[in-house]
Amino acid sequence: MAEQPTIQPTAKYRSDYQAPEFTITDLSLEFDLHETATRVVAISKVEQQVEGATSMELDGDALTLIRVEINGENWSDYTEGEGKLTVNGLPASFDMLIETEINPEANTLLEGLYKSGGAYCTQCEAEGFRRITYYLDRPDVLARFSTKVIADKAQYPYLMSNGNRVDGGELDNGRHWVQWQDPFPKPSYLFALVAGDFDVLRDNYTTVSGRDVALEIFVDKGNLDRAEYAMTSLINSMKWDEERFGLEYDLDIYMIVAVDFFNMGAMENKGLNVFNSKYVLANAKTATDTDYQGIEAVIGHEYFHNWTGNRVTCRDWFQLSLKEGLTVFRDQEFSSDLGSRPVNRINNVRIMRGPQFSEDRGPMSHPIRPEKVIEMNNFYTLTVYEKGSEVIRMMHTLLGEENFQAGMKLYFERHDGTAATCDDFVQAMEDASGISLEKFRRWYSQSGTPVVQVETEYLEQDSRYRVTVRQHTAPTPGQAQKQPLHIPFDVELYDAKGNVIPLQCDGKSIHNVLDVTEAEQEFVFDGIDQQPVISMLREFSAPVILEYDYSDAELTFLMVHARNEFARWDAGQILLAKYIKHNVARSQNGESFELPEAVVDAFRGVLLDEKLDPAFIAEMLTLPSENEVAGWYKTVDVDAINSVMGELEKVLAVTMEDEFSAIYHSLMQASYTIEHEAMAKRSLRNTCLAYLAHTEQGNSLVAKQYEASDNMTDTMAAMAVANDAELACRADQMADFSDKWTQDGLVMDKWFILQGKNPAENALDNVRETMKHKAFDLKNPNRTRSLVASFCGNNPVRFHAKDGSGYQFLTEILTVLNTSNPQVASRLIEPFLKYRQYDEHRQGLMRAELEKLSQLENLAKDLFEKVQKALEL
Ligand code: B3K
Ligand code: ZN
Numbered sequence: 001m002a003e004q005p006t007i008q009p010t011a012k013y014r015s016d017y018q019a020p021e022f023t024i025t026d027l028s029l030e031f032d033l034h035e036t037a038t039r040v041v042a043i044s045k046v047e048q049q050v051e052g053a054t055s056m057e058l059d060g061d062a063l064t065l066i067r068v069e070i071n072g073e074n075w076s077d078y079t080e081g082e083g084k085l086t087v088n089g090l091p092a093s094f095d096m097l098i099e100t101e102i103n104p105e106a107n108t109l110l111e112g113l114y115k116s117g118g119a120y121c122t123q124c125e126a127e128g129f130r131r132i133t134y135y136l137d138r139p140d141v142l143a144r145f146s147t148k149v150i151a152d153k154a155q156y157p158y159l160m161s162n163g164n165r166v167d168g169g170e171l172d173n174g175r176h177w178v179q180w181q182d183p184f185p186k187p188s189y190l191f192a193l194v195a196g197d198f199d200v201l202r203d204n205y206t207t208v209s210g211r212d213v214a215l216e217i218f219v220d221k222g223n224l225d226r227a228e229y230a231m232t233s234l235i236n237s238m239k240w241d242e243e244r245f246g247l248e249y250d251l252d253i254y255m256i257v258a259v260d261f262f263n264m265g266a267m268e269n270k271g272l273n274v275f276n277s278k279y280v281l282a283n284a285k286t287a288t289d290t291d292y293q294g295i296e297a298v299i300g301h302e303y304f305h306n307w308t309g310n311r312v313t314c315r316d317w318f319q320l321s322l323k324e325g326l327t328v329f330r331d332q333e334f335s336s337d338l339g340s341r342p343v344n345r346i347n348n349v350r351i352m353r354g355p356q357f358s359e360d361r362g363p364m365s366h367p368i369r370p371e372k373v374i375e376m377n378n379f380y381t382l383t384v385y386e387k388g389s390e391v392i393r394m395m396h397t398l399l400g401e402e403n404f405q406a407g408m409k410l411y412f413e414r415h416d417g418t419a420a421t422c423d424d425f426v427q428a429m430e431d432a433s434g435i436s437l438e439k440f441r442r443w444y445s446q447s448g449t450p451v452v453q454v455e456t457e458y459l460e461q462d463s464r465y466r467v468t469v470r471q472h473t474a475p476t477p478g479q480a481q482k483q484p485l486h487i488p489f490d491v492e493l494y495d496a497k498g499n500v501i502p503l504q505c506d507g508k509s510i511h512n513v514l515d516v517t518e519a520e521q522e523f524v525f526d527g528i529d530q531q532p533v534i535s536m537l538r539e540f541s542a543p544v545i546l547e548y549d550y551s552d553a554e555l556t557f558l559m560v561h562a563r564n565e566f567a568r569w570d571a572g573q574i575l576l577a578k579y580i581k582h583n584v585a586r587s588q589n590g591e592s593f594e595l596p597e598a599v600v601d602a603f604r605g606v607l608l609d610e611k612l613d614p615a616f617i618a619e620m621l622t623l624p625s626e627n628e629v630a631g632w633y634k635t636v637d638v639d640a641i642n643s644v645m646g647e648l649e650k651v652l653a654v655t656m657e658d659e660f661s662a663i664y665h666s667l668m669q670a671s672y673t674i675e676h677e678a679m680a681k682r683s684l685r686n687t688c689l690a691y692l693a694h695t696e697q698g699n700s701l702v703a704k705q706y707e708a709s710d711n712m713t714d715t716m717a718a719m720a721v722a723n724d725a726e727l728a729c730r731a732d733q734m735a736d737f738s739d740k741w742t743q744d745g746l747v748m749d750k751w752f753i754l755q756g757k758n759p760a761e762n763a764l765d766n767v768r769e770t771m772k773h774k775a776f777d778l779k780n781p782n783r784t785r786s787l788v789a790s791f792c793g794n795n796p797v798r799f800h801a802k803d804g805s806g807y808q809f810l811t812e813i814l815t816v817l818n819t820s821n822p823q824v825a826s827r828l829i830e831p832f833l834k835y836r837q838y839d840e841h842r843q844g845l846m847r848a849e850l851e852k853l854s855q856l857e858n859l860a861k862d863l864f865e866k867v868q869k870a871l872e873l
Contacts, residue, residue: 009861011374014318019093021053022046022090024136024143025071025185029161031113033120033151033195035105038113041097042133044143048092057083058098058134059127062112063515066099075595079250085134100133101179107131108779108820109721116261117220120156121274123267126317126376129188139314140419142185149195150177156195158218162186162270163476182270184250187313191267194218201227205238207248213238218257219281220818226281227684229292230256231676233299240300240334243840245408247307254279256257256299262782263823264380266298268305275302277746284672286747288713289679289768293335301331306650312412315419317376321368321444322422324380325388329396332389342565346619349540349566352390354628357381360449361631362833363869365449365476369422374865378821383447390543391443395429395511397488397541398440403433437855439517440486448476450485452516454548460529465493465528470520471544477869487516489543492530493525495764498561501532513541533557550574565616572606572620575599578631580644587640593647598657601798607659614667618687623648626796638796653691661697664688672711679713686717694723703729723754738773748775749786756790763798764805778816781824788813792831799831800838804845807832811849814863815856822860829853829863833870847871 003348026045046056061083068075069092076198077135078087088095107114112131113122114196122128149162154178159168168499198218205213215234217227234256247277257275258280266275270276279298307332309323336344347584357380359365368388370379372734377725396404407429415424422444430437450473457466469489473482490513503510504527514523533554538544550571555578558571575620583593605610606620626645651661667685669678692701698721706718706729719737722730734751741747755770770776770787777783792799792810799806817825835846854867 001389009374009864011372014316014369016373017316017318019049020136020138020141021048021050022056022136023049024139025144027135027143028146028148029133029191030148031150031193033104033149033156035115035710036103036773038104039099040102040133040142041099042135044096044098044135046090046096048090050214054090055086055565056090056136059083059130059137060085060100060134061127061131062102062107063131063134064101066101067097068099069097070094071555072097076601079775080226083130098134104131104397109371109823110263110781111823114261114628116259118155119194119257119259120151120198121194121257121259122192122269123263124191124269125189125267126380127189129191130287132191132372133189137188138316139187139189140316142187142313142417142419144182146179146181147193149190149193150175151195153820157195157197158195158200158256160192160218160257160272162190162192162272162725164271172759183253184270184311186270186310187419190268190270190310190313192267192272192274194272194274196257198229198257199219199232202659203235204229205235205249205254207238208242209248211249212252213249214254214724216253216490218255218256219277219282220260223258223277224230224280226283227258228281228284229287229295230275230280230299232671233296234303236296236338237300237303237334238296240337240484241304241307241330243335244333245307245330249306250311254303256302259668260782261780263821266302267289268287268302268309270306270310270698275299276782278749281746282712283447284674286712286744288716288750289674289682290772291712292341292674292679296338297335300334301327304330305333306725307412311417312415313419315421317373317379318370319421320370320379321384321388322420322425323370324385325392326425328389329386329392332393332646333693340613340615340680342569343613343615343619345539345566345570348386348389349570350624350628351382351386352540352543354625354631356386356543357449358627358631358834359383360387360447361418361701363477363872364833364866365447367443367445368423369444371445374715375861378862378865387543390540393544394488395426395437395440396438396538397480397490397539398486398515398862399429399433399435400873403435404429406432412413421633437486440482442483442485446473446482446485447479448473448482450482450487450542450544452487452489452542452544454536454546456534456548458528460531463529465525465532465534467523467525467534468520469492469514469516469523471516471639472519484517484519487542487544489514489516489536490538492535492538492563492567493528494535494557495530495532498557500563501528533564533709537570538562539569540570550578552578552596552598556598559602559606559620564578565613567604569616569620572603573624575602576623576648577629577632580624580641581632583644583647584629584633584637584640588637588646593644593651595651604656604659607663612682614684615676618680618683621652621687621691625794627794628838630796634837637839638800638857642797649691650694653694657692657695657697660688660691660695664692664701667703672713682713682717684712686721690718690721690724693721693727698725699729702727703733712747712750719750719754723758727761737776742773742775745775745777745780745783747780752783753784753790754778755843756787756792757795759795759797761798761802763791763795764801764809767809778813779820784813784817784824785827789828792828800842802841807845807849811852812852818856819855819858822862826862826866827861829866 024044028043077089104113111128149159159178161180164178166181167179201217203215219227251271258275261580262276304327308326410432411428448470453470455468522640555571555575562568629641667681702722703717709715814825
């Protein structure tokens with residue numbers, strides 16, 4: 001394929017940044033849409049930025065060039081090749097016309113202009129605009145776009161692009177056109193075009209200053225009854241951003257289009273978001289509570305980008321976290337302000353401690369602001385997004401809400417309408433608050449997860465308590481030396497009754513967030529007249545691994561007495577981790593599983609505590625995933641971990657069966673609503689069900705719930721536990737569900753996920769068989785991720801089968817996707833990158849697969865970068 005590199009891909013470095021020699025101030029686009037031959041005419045107003053520059057290098061990929069004109073004259077002084085069009089002999093200021101032809105129907109990469117079902121849509125971030133026309137496809141070139149879209153009227157009654165609709169009309173041959181104008185200068189990655197036939201949900205919003213905004217959500221015909229929650233979430237987002245951040249929407253219209261073929265979650269194109277239908281479509285019958293929460297978060301996230309990303313964009317792609325880390329922070333705060341803050345925090349922290357820490361340990365480990373990139377799409381990572389958000393959160397912790405908001409205000413005053421850097425952001429925070437962030441900046445350049453080791457000593461005679469904190473970050477690929485970081489370390493001390501002991505040093509009271517900035521530091525608190533219990537890293541105040549030798553008694557104490565819920569949950573997690581590790585070691589020595597009664601009792605106490613939010617209780621009782629547990633080991637023993645986690649679940653289930661059962665029945669609800677309280681109850685009820693599945697009543701209870709359920713949350717909860725616990729009712733449920741939903745790919749994804757996670761010995765055969773299912777399509781990223789990624793990423797025992805069959809399967813899939821959709825391939829390869837964490841036999845097998853992949857003809861840049869890093873580490 002033309003778009004695959006034939007020569008070794010080269011890397012770009014952050015330190016090589018150079019401002020462009022020319023810029024484009026205005027761009028007028030005209031699209032004449034045809035399935036296999038769409039014509040694009042792009043007229044740019046170009047201004048020289050560096051005196052004497054006469055050649056302009058434009059980016060392009062998979063384009064057929066038709067003509068070039070400069071100031072209305074045919075221009076032949078150009079060369080075309082290797083993804084560039086170099087136009088020579090240019091004046092200082094000119095109009096440039098470029099006409100290209102593209103083939104949307106053949107575009108399986110889903111980048112640039114492509115067809116999703118019957119509709120045309122685009123995805124341009126990071127570098128997809130160059131697949132539409134030759135352009136300065138870089139985020140620091142900001143132009144005012146005006147876009148004319150022409151297409152067949154019957155097939156494509158809706159023609160959309162960025163900004164406001166300014167004109168439209170009819171043409172011959174049943175075609176029509178619409179003209180769009182976006183008054184805000186933007187980089188090409190924020191361009192969007194959609195053409196199709198949809199059902200539209202309309203509403204409107206009046207901003208705080210009185211601007212009327214039309215809100216439109218476009219969905220496939222017949223799906224109108226699934227768009228309401230997205231609309232509610234959009235309105236909530238607009239309101240929240242005004243109230244919490246003082247930020248208002250700036251166009252007359254906000255459009256969201258849901259498409260079925262999409263490489264990621266959604267895209268924040270100015271005024272015209274394109275969404276994976278997974279993050280728009282929901283009703284009680286088709287979506288789970290978790291789906292609803294995902295919709296709220298992603299609708300919020302894309303909306304919040306309008307200021308953090310669009311109004312102020314990134315100077316270059318190394319600065320991606322400038323918009324992503326900040327916008328994730330904003331969407332997390334949005335979800336926390338509207339829903340349960342502790343539950344949101346717990347779930348975000350699970351992502352950090354599981355997959356993000358794992359990324360930090362692997363060959364792709366990079367700082368939140370990477371230094372070297374081969375394929376930009378490979379850097380839309382948990383590190384840039386989630387750790388990026390943690391870095392913003394740490395600044396928020398250090399500065400406080402008021403100073404942080406002052407920093408935001410200054411950031412917008414300085415950079416609105418421009419392309420900025422991460423340094424610009426930190427500078428604004430520093431200047432607005434007067435708080436030094438000098439050492440703090442290292443979080444942007446240092447990769448890996450710091451380990452914070454703590455020792456404490458109670459000095460009874462002088463009523464002091466000494467806390468010694470040491471930090472250390474292990475070397476990561478390309479970064480052997482690490483520096484100490486500025487870690488906001490949130491601590492609290494409790495007396496034996498659970499009262500908070502105020503912190504003071506030398507008689508002066510001090511803030512509970514300690515500034516840890518050195519490799520080793522000592523904090524001595526005075527006025528402590530009894531041995532305290534310490535709670536540390538409260539709220540996960542920094543993305544680090546805490547090491548401290550807690551006793552069981554201290555942990556069970558904190559599970560009850562810690563003042564904030566997050567700290568109580570965390571104490572529970574540490575306690576579980578102790579006994580998981582203990583039993584993995586026992587299992588490896590052929591010894592049986594054991595768990596002290598006091599540990600079970602601590603969890604029983606939580607389960608029975610009526611004062612607690614049921615959603616929080618559910619989190620307390622949710623065990624860490626096998627993947628997270630795997631991350632605690634240098635060499636992972638998948639079988640031992642799997643068996644210990646199974647035993648742990650069973651022991652808790654059997655010893656607390658009566659309590660689980662009583663609570664399960666008491667939480668029955670008469671009807672389904674998506675209020676927080678109702679969701680919370682379902683969450684705890686279904687957690688109880690997951691445990692009860694491992695008791696004698698399991699099969700009948702789960703079968704009954706499936707049959708009685710009138711909503712997808714309870715249906716899926718029953719199916720998931722039937723799958724996990726391999727209950728007899730599983731087969732009937734799976735067959736029934738597939739009969740019912742075969743026509744609906746999005747709903748079938750839930751079923752595909754279960755097939756992928758199926759613990760049965762013949763799971764891989766089932767997965768292969770499932771690929772023949774009518775609803776499956778390897779070309780659809782959602783389907784592929786549901787089945788293949790869940791098998792390879794979330795079914796460790798079967799994927800890591802000793803005969804290597806799981807590995808061969810992944811290579812087969814990657815080989816196909818390498819040509820059809822390398823971005824999806826590049827996400828799926830992740831389990832291979834961790835091969836060094838397994839025993840020698842498995843390491844050898846996985847390495848052999850990576851080597852096979854490295855030999856592929858036309859290996860896409862996306863896979864090349866990861867395979868190369870994995871092999872060279
Ligand atoms: N900015 C997009 C992600 C683009 C990914 C390109 N491979 C969605 C988001 O983060 O909001
Ligand atoms: Zn984003």
